[in-house]
Amino acid sequence: MALTAMQIYKSLPRTNCKDCGLPTCMAFAMQVAAKRKALAECPHISAEAQTDLSEASAPPMKLITIGAGDKTFEFGQETVMFRHEEKFMRPCGIAVKIPASANDDEANAKVGQINNSVFTRVGEKLKVSLCAVCLDGVSNPAARAALIAGKSNVPLILMSESPGTMKTALDAVKQVKPLIYKANSTTVEDFAALAAGAGVPLAISGSSVEELAELTVKAKNKGAANLVLAFDTDKPGETIRSLTIARRAAIKKNFRALGYPTVVEMKGETPESETVIGAMFAAKYAGILMIDYCEPWELLPVMTTIQDIFTDPQVPNTVEAKLYEIGSPGDSSPVMFTTNFSLTYFSVAGEVERSRIPAYISVVDTEGLGVLNAYAGDKISVEKVVKTIASQKIAEKVKHRKLIIPGLLPIFRAEIEDTSEWKEVIIGPETAREIPAFLAKVWK
Numbered sequence: 001m002a003l004t005a006m007q008i009y010k011s012l013p014r015t016n017c018k019d020c021g022l023p024t025c026m027a028f029a030m031q032v033a034a035k036r037k038a039l040a041e042c043p044h045i046s047a048e049a050q051t052d053l054s055e056a057s058a059p060p061m062k063l064i065t066i067g068a069g070d071k072t073f074e075f076g077q078e079t080v081m082f083r084h085e086e087k088f089m090r091p092c093g094i095a096v097k098i099p100a101s102a103n104d105d106e107a108n109a110k111v112g113q114i115n116n117s118v119f120t121r122v123g124e125k126l127k128v129s130l131c132a133v134c135l136d137g138v139s140n141p142a143a144r145a146a147l148i149a150g151k152s153n154v155p156l157i158l159m160s161e162s163p164g165t166m167k168t169a170l171d172a173v174k175q176v177k178p179l180i181y182k183a184n185s186t187t188v189e190d191f192a193a194l195a196a197g198a199g200v201p202l203a204i205s206g207s208s209v210e211e212l213a214e215l216t217v218k219a220k221n222k223g224a225a226n227l228v229l230a231f232d233t234d235k236p237g238e239t240i241r242s243l244t245i246a247r248r249a250a251i252k253k254n255f256r257a258l259g260y261p262t263v264v265e266m267k268g269e270t271p272e273s274e275t276v277i278g279a280m281f282a283a284k285y286a287g288i289l290m291i292d293y294c295e296p297w298e299l300l301p302v303m304t305t306i307q308d309i310f311t312d313p314q315v316p317n318t319v320e321a322k323l324y325e326i327g328s329p330g331d332s333s334p335v336m337f338t339t340n341f342s343l344t345y346f347s348v349a350g351e352v353e354r355s356r357i358p359a360y361i362s363v364v365d366t367e368g369l370g371v372l373n374a375y376a377g378d379k380i381s382v383e384k385v386v387k388t389i390a391s392q393k394i395a396e397k398v399k400h401r402k403l404i405i406p407g408l409l410p411i412f413r414a415e416i417e418d419t420s421e422w423k424e425v426i427i428g429p430e431t432a433r434e435i436p437a438f439l440a441k442v443w444k
C-alpha cells in the first residue's frame with residue numbers, strides 16, 4: 001500500500017536542512033508520497049528507515065542516468081499516462097546511430113554532425129541527446145568506442161548483442177558510463193554481470209512484455225539495478241501496445257519488474273518514415289528514440305513533436321512582456337506589438353529577423369495567450385496596448401508615430417489613433433510568415 005506523506009515524514013531526520021533541494025522535510029515527504037522524489041534523495045535518512053520505507057516509497061518508474069560529468073542524459077521517473085493528468089517529466093531523447101559499416105573517418109564525421117545538431121525553437125535549445133555506437137561487425141570495438149567517446153559532446157550507447165564484444169568496448173570507455181544495449185533471454189546474465197561490474201545502465205529486450213518482466217528480475221538479481229526496457233519497430237503497432245502495457249503496469253499497478261524507462265530502436269525505416277514513426281513513439285512512450293539519420297529536416301519534425309508534448313501544460317508558455325529590439329533598430333525603424341505567448345512572439349521575431357529590417361517589438365502581457373484567444377478572453381484591449389507601449393517608452397526611441405498592429409486585431413486601429421500619440425496605425429498581416437513581404441512593401 002502506498003505510504004502517506006505523514007508516514008514518510010515520521011522517518012525523516014526532520015531538520016529542514018534543505019540538502020534535498022526542498023525547503024522542509026514535510027515538502028520532501030509530500031514529493032516522495034506523490035512518487036516524484038526518491039527517498040534516497042535525502043542524504044541524511046538512516047539506513048534503517050531507508051530499508052523500511054524504500055520499497056514502498058520508490059517512484060513507480062526508476063530514474064536512469066546515462067553518462068558522466070557534464071555529458072549526461074536522464075530519463076524515467078514518469079508518473080502519469082497522459083500529459084493532461086499533470087505533465088511528462090523528462091523529454092524523450094534522440095540517439096543517432098553510428099553504423100558499424102562506417103570507417104573511422106565516416107564515424108568521426110557523423111559524430112561531428114551529431115555535435116552540431118543543435119537548433120533553437122521557441123527560445124529553447126533542441127539537440128541530439130546521445131550517440132549510439134554499433135559495434136557488431138566493427139574490427140576493433142574498443143578502438144571504435146574510444147574514438148566516439150573522445151569526440152562526442154553527448155553520452156554514449158554501446159550497441160552489441162554479444163557479451164564478449166560489449167566487454168571489450170566497455171572496458172575501453174567505462175569511465176563515461178554508457179548505456180549498454182542490449183541483453184536478451186540468452187545473454188541477460190552475462191550482460192547484467194557486465195553492467196553491475198562497470199556500474200552502467202543496461203537495456204534488455206524480450207519477445208513479449210511478460211518475458212521482459214522476467215528478464216529484468218533476473219538482471220536485478222545479478223546486481224544490475226539500472227535497467228532500460230528495449231523495444232524495436234519491426235511491428236510498430238505491437239510495439240506501441242507493449243510500451244503502453246509496460247507504462248500502465250508500472251504507473252497504475254506499481255509493478256516493479258516493468259518500472260523502468262524505455263528505448264525504442266527504429267529499424268529499416270526510410271528517412272521520411274523514420275520522422276513520422278519516430279514522432280509517434282516519442283508520444284507513446286519512448287524514453288529514448290534510436291534513429292539512423294541526422295539531417296536537420298529529419299530531426300526537426302521529431303524534435304518539434306517532443307518539445308510540444310513535453311511542455312508543462314500547467315505553465316503558460318510565455319516570454320517576458322517588454323520591448324524587444326530585433327537587429328539594431330534606429331529612430332526610423334518599424335514598431336509593432338504582439339502577445340507574450342512564446343510561440344506567437346518567437347514566430348513574429350523570427351520573421352522580422354528574416355525580413356532583415358530591424359524593428360521594435362512591444363510584447364503585451366496576455367497571460368500566455370495568442371492574439372485571438374487573448375482578444376476572446378479579454379486579455380488584450382486597446383487600453384492595455386496603449387499603456388504597455390507608453391510604459392516601454394517606445395516614443396522616445398523613434399521619431400515617427402506609426403504603429404503596426406496584428407492583422408487579427410483590425411478593430412483596434414481607430415481607437416489607438418484616437419486615444420494615443422500613435423496617429424498612424426497600420427494593420428499588419430494575419431500570419432507571421434507574411435511579415436517579411438509586408439515590411440518590404442510598407443516600410444520603405
Ligand code: SF4
Nearest residue numbers: 016017018020025042
Ligand atoms: S535533506 Fe532530508 S533532512 Fe534535509 S530537508 Fe530534505 S528531507 Fe529533511
